[in-house]
Amino acid sequence: MSTQDAVAGAPTLEMVAARAGVSRATVSRVVNGSPRVSPEVVSAVQSAIEALEYVPNRAARSLVSRRTQAVALVMPESTAKVFADPFFASIVQGVALCLAGTEYTMTLLIESEVQSAKTRRFLLSGNVDGALVVSHHVGDHSYLGLTGGLPVVMGGRPLVPVQGVRHVVDVDNVAASEMAVDHLVDRGRRRLATIAGPQDMPPGLDRLDGWRRAVARHGLPDDLVELGDFTPGSGAGAMARLLQREPRLDGVFAANDQMAIGAYSALAAAGLRVPEDVAVVGFDDDRFAATAHPALTTVHQPLVEMGTTMAQVLLRLLAGEDVEERTVLGTELVVRRSTAG
Numbered sequence: 001m002s003t004q005d006a007v008a009g010a011p012t013l014e015m016v017a018a019r020a021g022v023s024r025a026t027v028s029r030v031v032n033g034s035p036r037v038s039p040e041v042v043s044a045v046q047s048a049i050e051a052l053e054y055v056p057n058r059a060a061r062s063l064v065s066r067r068t069q070a071v072a073l074v075m076p077e078s079t080a081k082v083f084a085d086p087f088f089a090s091i092v093q094g095v096a097l098c099l100a101g102t103e104y105t106m107t108l109l110i111e112s113e114v115q116s117a118k119t120r121r122f123l124l125s126g127n128v129d130g131a132l133v134v135s136h137h138v139g140d141h142s143y144l145g146l147t148g149g150l151p152v153v154m155g156g157r158p159l160v161p162v163q164g165v166r167h168v169v170d171v172d173n174v175a176a177s178e179m180a181v182d183h184l185v186d187r188g189r190r191r192l193a194t195i196a197g198p199q200d201m202p203p204g205l206d207r208l209d210g211w212r213r214a215v216a217r218h219g220l221p222d223d224l225v226e227l228g229d230f231t232p233g234s235g236a237g238a239m240a241r242l243l244q245r246e247p248r249l250d251g252v253f254a255a256n257d258q259m260a261i262g263a264y265s266a267l268a269a270a271g272l273r274v275p276e277d278v279a280v281v282g283f284d285d286d287r288f289a290a291t292a293h294p295a296l297t298t299v300h301q302p303l304v305e306m307g308t309t310m311a312q313v314l315l316r317l318l319a320g321e322d323v324e325e326r327t328v329l330g331t332e333l334v335v336r337r338s339t340a341g
Contacts, residue, residue, distance in 0.1 A: 011053060011054040013028065017048075019048040020041075020047070031049075068126065069129070070104060070105045071130050072107045072131040074133045075134055078110075085231070086284075087303060091306060096307075098311035098315070131150065131153075132154075132155065135201070136201070153313045154169070157170050157326075170328055170329070172331065173203050176301070177210025180333065183281060183297070183339060187341070189251030189279050190220060191224075191250045191251065193224035193249045194208065194252065195234075195252065195263060197227070197228065224249060226238035228262075235259030235260060236263065236265045238263070243267075243272075251281075257282035257289045260292075263280060279338060280338045280339070281297045281339060284301060297336045305329060309327055309329065
């Protein structure tokens, strides 16, 4: 019995061939997606497969096609951060939705920098057909130089050019952040501050750049900047430092919703009300933004769509198609109670 038919009692390739009236080799070609089979034969084989409830063996198919039918989703962050931040759950959901209608499965790789060599070995050892990378930092090394035919699609532009990586799915973080600042100014806020993200990540840099461009256009100071790491705790700490520097500030743009919600706690501890004393805008429109108290005004970026689009780009690359190297998704400002008045 072949590897393909190793499960005892299961329908075999020979049974499918007999029912379809074709050879075993023809059934194998259909199962492995060979273009050298007529549509009529493909239809007959697929009907036989469905009737017999035949399930092809993935390992055997890999030996024939040199494909694993698996892709890696690489998240160069700590496990605690990945499972606490809704950003990552939305990306996973988007990737899973795309792959659901295909034969591909997803392998999730969560890594700290000390695990990058392990991840790199996994990616280079023929375990997956391609990789998706999100939340990357300038010091990440697991996906660098993955030449030799392993396609990589990045969520967000790399901070520096990465050899062998050309395809990016992103939003315009600079323009979106300018939109957030314009909204604060439209609400009459003039003493503006920002809680910026990590400066070794493109979103952290670009959102700070957008904030600085916007306050410059409005003739406002650009020195009220404190850094966080996209976690609520870092947002609370940055907000407390900003209040020490400028107790009269009246508007804050946080580079993600988690830091904005952290800022709420620091404002409350200082006896300040949102939005009456300080208006707050976040970024992401994660699942906590609408239920925060008060509900958070934020820049909506389509995170589920980003995950889906990344997976679609990777599948097209694996199919040998020409794909645009940069895909930019739209953003919009969702206005809620945190900037009312």
